[in-house]
Amino acid sequence: xxxxxxxxxxxxxxxxxxxxxxxxxxxxxxxxxxxxxxxxxxxxxxxxxxxxxxxxxxxxxxxxxxxxxxxxxxxxxxxxxxxxxxxxxxxxxxxxxxxxxxxxxxxxxxxxxxxxxxxxxxxxxxxxxxxxxxxxxxxxxxxxxxxxxxxxxxxxxxxxxxxxxxxxxxxxxxxxxxxxxxxxxxxxxxxxxxxxxxxxxxxxxxxxxxxxxxxxxxxxxxxxxxxxxxxxxxxxxxxxxxxxxxxxxxxxxxxxxxxxxxxxxxxxxxxxxxxxxxxxxxxxxxxxxxxxxxxxxxxxxxxxxxxxxxxxxxxxxxxxxxxxxxxxxxxxxxxxxxxxxxxxxxxxxxxxxxxxxxxxxxxxxxxxxxxxxxxxxxxxxxxxxxxxxxxxxxxxxxxxxxxxxxxxxxxxxxxxxxxxxxxxxxxxxxxxxxxxxxxxxxxxxxxxxxxxxxxxxxxxxxxxxxxxxxxxxxxxxxxxxxxxxxxxxxxxxxxxxxxxxxxxxxxxxxxxxxxxxxxxxxxxxxxxxxxxxxxxxxxxxxxxxxxxxxxxxxxxxxxxxxxxxxxxxxxxxxxxxxxxxxxxxxxxxxxxxxxxxxxxxxxxxxxxxxxxxxxxxxxxxxxxxxxxxxxxxxxxxxxxxxxxxxxxxxxxxxxxxxxxxxxxxxxxxxxxxxxxxxxxxxxxxxxxxxxxxxxxxxxxxxxxxxxxxxxxxxxxxxxxxxxxxxxxxxxxxxxxxxxxxxxxxxxxxxxxxxxxxxxxxxxxxxxxxxxxxxxxxxxxxxxxxxxxxxxxxxxxxxxxxxxxxxxxxxxxxxxxxxxxxxxxxxxxxxxx
Amino acid sequence: xxxxxxxxxxxxxxxxxxxxxxxxxxxxxxxxxxxxxxxxxxxxxxxxxxxxxxxxxxxxx
Numbered sequence: 086x087x088x089x090x091x092x093x094x095x096x097x098x099x100x101x102x103x104x105x106x107x108x109x110x111x112x113x114x115x116x117x118x119x120x121x122x123x124x125x126x127x128x129x130x131x132x133x134x135x136x137x138x139x140x141x142x143x144x145x146x147x148x149x150x151x152x153x154x155x156x157x158x159x160x161x162x163x164x165x166x167x168x169x170x171x172x173x174x175x176x177x178x179x180x181x182x183x184x185x186x187x188x189x190x191x192x193x194x195x196x197x198x199x200x201x202x203x204x205x206x207x208x209x210x211x212x213x214x215x216x217x218x219x220x221x222x223x224x225x226x227x228x229x230x231x232x233x234x235x236x237x238x239x240x241x242x243x244x245x246x247x248x249x250x251x252x253x254x255x256x257x258x259x260x261x262x263x264x265x266x267x268x269x270x271x272x273x274x275x276x277x278x279x280x281x282x283x284x285x286x287x288x289x290x291x292x293x294x295x296x297x298x299x300x301x302x303x304x305x306x307x308x309x310x311x312x313x314x315x316x317x318x319x320x321x322x323x324x325x326x327x328x329x330x331x332x333x334x335x336x337x338x339x340x341x342x343x344x345x346x347x348x349x350x351x352x353x354x355x356x357x358x359x360x361x362x363x364x365x366x367x368x369x370x371x372x373x374x375x376x377x378x379x380x381x382x383x384x385x386x387x388x389x390x391x392x393x394x395x396x397x398x399x400x401x402x403x404x405x406x407x408x409x410x411x412x413x414x415x416x417x418x419x420x421x422x423x424x425x426x427x428x429x430x431x432x433x434x435x436x437x438x439x440x441x442x443x444x445x446x447x448x449x450x451x452x453x454x455x456x457x458x459x460x461x462x463x464x465x466x467x468x469x470x471x472x473x474x475x476x477x478x479x480x481x482x483x484x485x486x487x488x489x490x491x492x493x494x495x496x497x498x499x500x501x502x503x504x505x506x507x508x509x510x511x512x513x514x515x516x517x518x519x520x521x522x523x524x525x526x527x528x529x530x531x532x533x534x535x536x537x538x539x540x541x542x543x544x545x546x547x548x549x550x551x552x553x554x555x556x557x558x559x560x561x562x563x564x565x566x567x568x569x570x571x572x573x574x575x576x577x578x579x580x581x582x583x584x585x586x587x588x589x590x591x592x593x594x595x596x597x598x599x600x601x602x603x604x605x606x607x608x609x610x611x612x613x614x615x616x617x618x619x620x621x622x623x624x625x626x627x628x629x630x631x632x633x634x635x636x637x638x639x640x641x642x643x644x645x646x647x648x649x650x651x652x653x654x655x656x657x658x659x660x661x662x663x664x665x666x667x668x669x670x671x672x673x674x675x676x677x678x679x680x681x682x683x684x685x686x687x688x689x690x691x692x693x694x695x696x697x698x699x700x701x702x703x704x705x706x707x708x709x710x711x712x713x714x715x716x717x718x719x720x721x722x723x724x725x726x727x728x729x730x731x732x733x734x735x736x737x738x739x740x741x742x743x744x745x746x747x748x749x750x751x752x753x754x755x756x757x758x759x760x761x762x763x764x765x766x767x768x769x770x771x772x773x774x775x776x777x778x779x780x781x782x783x784x785x786x787x788x789x790x791x792x793x794x795x796x797x798x799x800x801x802x803x804x805x806x807x808x809x810x811x812x813x814x815x816x817x818x819x820x821x822x823x824x825x826x827x828x829x830x831x832x833x834x835x836x837x838x839x840x841x842x843x844x845x846x847x848x849x850x851x852x853x854x855x856x857x858x859x860x861x862x863x864x865x866x867x868x869x870x871x872x873x874x875x876x877x878x879x880x881x882x883x884x885x886x887x888x889x890x891x892x893x894x895x896x897x898x899x900x901x902x903x904x905x906x907x908x909x910x911x912x913x914x915x916x917x
Numbered sequence: 918x919x920x921x922x923x924x925x926x927x928x929x930x931x932x933x934x935x936x937x938x939x940x941x942x943x944x945x946x947x948x949x950x951x952x953x954x955x956x957x958x959x960x961x962x963x964x965x966x967x968x969x970x971x972x973x974x975x976x977x978x
């Protein structure tokens with residue numbers, strides 16, 4: 086192995102010095118960080134140093150990145166890149182359908198004669214350097230006129246010249262640097278969210294800018310009142326203030342007036358009723374005072390009030406929209422393109438899934454997603470419906486069985502007849518359910534709203550009694566004091582307390598590699614007492630690696646690999662993929678009579694000799710010879726999976742696969758135990774495998790051979806003993822148990838967001854981020870309490886003072902603003 | 918002090934320009950991604966394009 090030599094010049098230099106920094110471990114693939122299989126000898130020269138690669142895929146990707154002059158990518162990245170293993174040629178072919186005009190109609194916009202624009206979802210983004218690389222690389226393609234990648238949403242907006250480059254070529258180019266891009270159609274909800282966000286921002290900007298001017302003039306007026314000022318100047322300043330406040334009232338404050346109007350129409354009092362009253366009354370009386378040339382003006386209080394309230398609404402809305410994005414992800418799992426068959430079952434045609442009609446016949450290849458609900462008319466296959474019902478094991482389906490849109494065809498091609506489309510499908514129903522659930526506020530927020538409504542009625546009552554009291558005692562000051570009470574009682578800081586702290590933490594966690602889908606997850610994370618881990622794909626890498634090849638005397642290793650790979654080329658099984666990959670370049674062999682058995686193996690003839698490859702049972706039923714006992718002993722001792730290659734009369738070879746433990750698994754477990762959490766390992770795997778992992782990571786409690794249902798029941802049993810359970814799983818297989826836990830974290834990239842019920846998705850390939858999340862959750866909770874405490878103290882302290890006439894309206898407005906500002910600044914401490 | 922009758926309208930015109938620029942920036946989507954530019958600025962420098970180094974398979978390793 087050459088990596089031992091390469092080790093010496095492996096530069097462990099920090100980013101600041103500008104040298105290539107190693108984010109991968111020694112002896113692992115420089116590009117993707119996976120271990121390098123023995124006897125593989127692939128290198129790419131990066132900045133004068135030969136860096137080891139784990140497969141031809143990674144090598145090709147790295148060479149293209151270096152070749153296009155983007156070696157900076159390796160300097161600045163902070164996470165390993167998605168692996169080049171299994172860069173599938175089928176995908177390259179599949180992109181060509183995106184050139185068909187009817188399909189383009191869905192997501193490509195024409196801007197002038199030849200200029201086109203489309204939004205792309207990028208998959209495989211692990212850190213900021215990936216964004217940079219994609220931007221630079223796409224922008225460098227001839228014919229691409231503009232590209233912008235959104236860091237937060239991992240979407241790219243691309244503009245290109247149709248005459249020079251085709252959409253499929255852009256998609257294929259992105260694939261070549263190791264990422265996957267798919268065009269998508271931003272749905273209406275998302276578009277309206279964006280419009281709403283921009284409108285709010287514009288309102289905020291207007292309130293802020295005009296507000297600053299009003300404040301500036303107010304200061305002159307205060308100074309003038311102190312040291313004397315010519316009446317003509319004073320009157321001029323007052324008119325200017327009125328002019329500057331007008332846009333704030335008419336543009337920025339409209340949402341408050343509209344919301345208050347809605348509340349009153351429904352005979353309710355919301356928070357916007359006193360807000361609108363304060364704004365409206367203060368502005369009207371100030372305007373009247375300006376026109377008459379006598380009396381107090383409160384323009385400064387009005388603009389400041391509108392600005393800070395708009396800011397708090399904006400923050401709150403941002404936090405909510407972040408959560409809503411997950412629904413949109415679910416919509417993305419429906420395929421946009423599908424293969425329609427002519428009514429006689431002959432000609433194939435690529436069409437947009439949205440154009441399917443009831444009665445159409447559709448071909449669904451293995452690995453493709455079923456485009457609509459329907460019935461199988463030809464073929465049989467296993468279907469993965471985990472997205473729809475959380476069932477992790479693919480179900481076998483035959484002619485006449487029902488297919489659900491959104492499920493994934495696993496093994497064989499199928500022909501189906503479409504029975505329902507669009508809004509009538511099961512998937513659409515699930516989506517509606519999720520949207521409803523998200524529209525509902527969490528119980529705590531509902532309680533807060535009820536309390537706020539009472540509080541506001543109470544405030545209005547106080548304002549009226551204070552006004553009446555002062556009217557009777559000091560008729561000159563009643564208006565000023567009532568206004569001060571109305572402004573000071575604004576529960577603005579109180580309403581800012583939670584959303585600012587949560588959105589600050591979400592931002593912090595996102596940069597640490599954790600995507601939080603529900604804000605309430607942070608609160609629950611803080612209460613966790615038990616942490617339950619899944620094994621495969623969570624504590625281990627979840628990618629099998631070929632460990633050993635045991636050959637019988639008549640065959641050598643190379644030959645075994647060649648035969649095995651030739652057979653396994655026709656299988657979609659993950660282990661098959663590994664074997665084909667490892668075999669390298671395949672010799673041409675003519676295979677006939679290929680037949681596969683789901684959950685067993687595959688059989689084919691080469692030169693009139695029948696070969697079988699599959700699991701032990703499959704081989705036992707097709708081969709007369711026994712698997713040598715000493716081979717079986719070897720797999721019994723270790724936690725490995727085995728595949729056997731055989732002929733009808735003898736066993737040829739056995740391939741063993743291991744799933745490596747993640748290096749940082751132990752670090753995480755130790756962290757969690759130091760935080761005082763009980764750690765449990767639950768796996769569907771054999772006891773030996775579970776014990777091995779538990780011993781290596783230091784988990785005291787491990788439970789093996791558990792079905793998803795058993796895991797779920799175990800979690801529920803823990804909950805009955807009043808434990809708060811955090812479940813960490815690989816997302817797809819663990820869907821039921823993830824949803825039964827109090828908080829759940831799923832492993833995987835942004836694309837698997839849709840496939841999981843998890844509250845949090847770990848996007849970084851870095852387990853200790855989870856321990857960091859727990860620390861952040863605890864800090865967030867503390868921060869929220871501090872904010873709440875301060876806000877309540879301010880409101881309860883200031884209202885009596887204002888009612889006693891000790892606070893002028895301008896002072897009330899400053900007090901209100903400062904208390905809100907303190908809350909925001911306190912929350913911002915979380916981002917550090 | 919009569920100069921104030923000129924200076925304040927000028928400041929208002931400036932305000933108008935600033936508001937217009939800001940509204941344009943919001944409409945242009947410049948505030949849609951607040952995180953990306955912070956990273957981008959760190960990475961866009963000193964790109965060494967050296968085609969000689971391209972894709973040489975290192976056998977010497």
